[in-house]
Amino acid sequence: MxxxxxxxxxxxxxxxxxxxxxxxxxxxxxxxxxxxxxxxxxxxxxxxxxxxxxxxxxxxxxxxxxxxxxxxxxxxxxxxxxxxxxxxxxxxxxxxxxxxxxxxxxxxxxxxxxxCALIAALSAAGLPSDRFAFEGFLPAKSKGRRDRLQALANESRTWLIYEAPHRLLECLEDMLSALGPERQVVLARELSKTFETIKGAPVAELLEWVRADSDQQRGECVLLVEGAPVPDSEDALSPEVLRTLEILLEELPLKQAAALAAKLTGEKKNRLYQWALVKNAKSGEAD
Missing domain, CATH: 3.40.1010.10 (Tetrapyrrole methylase, N-terminal domain)
Incomplete structure (x- = not known):
């Protein structure tokens, strides 16, 4: 045999x-x-x-x-x-x-x-690695990419994607829109090669850093994203803060409403933004 x-x-x-x-x-x-x-x-x-x-x-x-x-x-x-x-x-x-x-x-x-690029990137990124999610390549077209990022906005684990260099700026711009300016994102580029780069910053800052240096828009890229915070009962937003935010959301775009509510209440803007994202996602599911 x-x-x-x-x-x-x-x-x-x-x-x-x-x-x-x-x-x-x-x-x-x-x-x-x-x-x-x-x-x-x-x-x-x-x-x-x-x-x-x-x-x-x-x-x-x-x-x-x-x-x-x-x-x-x-x-x-x-x-x-x-x-x-x-x-x-x-x-x-x-x-x-x-x-x-x-x-x-x-x-x-x-x-x-x-x-393996994703494991190499995760080991050096300084983001929580006990639980993580790998999303591969996001859709190449803008709408598909934005929709997928919106779906990932409330993922509590560290999550990773691969991205083509010619789409890196567009992807970071869409991340800024979906995740807010303060979410930590790490760019791991050209791992193990001569011009290896591992740079972490709030997504708004990282976007400007990449935009200002065309060399960072070349080569193989891994993007690692800090998971969304998971509020517990002790860390929940107060009813007064939520009421203020909900009123503002009726009249203003999400980011503006979160920023103004933060000024009025003293609450952190990113927490308000993430809560509003969850609320919008649940409203979409209900529709």
Whole structure:
């Protein structure tokens, strides 16, 4: 009886080539085939380490059709390494369909741990990391992105997204609108590369910092967002403060109402803004 091969899901460097593990290198040398997101891109990595294993393309546009043929080779006893252009495959990268089909066919799937941009960013951002949410890439179009950010505004965990450099300013502008000016956001850019940047600030300040420096609008970006505060019974807004805010919300846009209510009551503007966001979201659900 033929024993099936193994599908190795291999993490590769996100920048610094020295981050690849000896185990990953050994597997890339020993497998029968490397399934790469972009064979031309991965060729540079393989050539650097003197790896001559055959490669085949497995990307978003061909993965569904290609997976069946790769699984057939695995079932015939060959071993395959799955790699993406950088980092850990399947984390906002192709590979899900291949891994699922391989598992359904009874093929052993073995993760070869290594670099991952979101984990690297989280480890150095200084935001709570005991619980977090990863949202991948937000919608590219403005309305979809704003809607998604609005839905995330009240997420209490630290949350992370990937963003393309040419959309970074637009994304930060939409964050300012959805989250208010004081929410802490960290930009982790070009991690492990020569011009690595990790900058945290209130979103309004971060937006202006990025806008003033075109170099910060280049390269691979991770944005990490501080979770919304979760008020408990002892920290609830007083009825008088809420009444003032509700009256102002009937006449003014949300941000203006929160700012004016803060001046009138002495309450923190960001707390009022977040409460108003929750109220608007619940009103939308009721509608």
């Amino acid at each position: 033929t024993v099936s091969g193994t599908l190795y899901v291999v993490a590769t460097p996100i920048g610094n080539l020295q981050d690849i593990s000896p185990r990953a290198l050994a597997i890339l040398r020993d497998v029968d085939l490397i399934a790469a997101e972009d064979t031309r891109h991965s060729a540079r990595l393989l050539q650097h380490f003197g790896i001559s294993t055959a490669t085949t393309a497995c990307h978003d546009h061909n993965e569904r059709d290609k997976s069946q043929r790769l699984v057939e080779r695995l079932l015939a006893g060959e071993s395959i390494a799955l790699i993406s252009d950088a980092g850990t495959p399947l984390i906002s990268d192709p590979g899900f369909h291949l891994v699922r089909q391989a598992r359904e066919a009874g093929v052993q799937v073995c993760p070869v741990a290594g670099p």
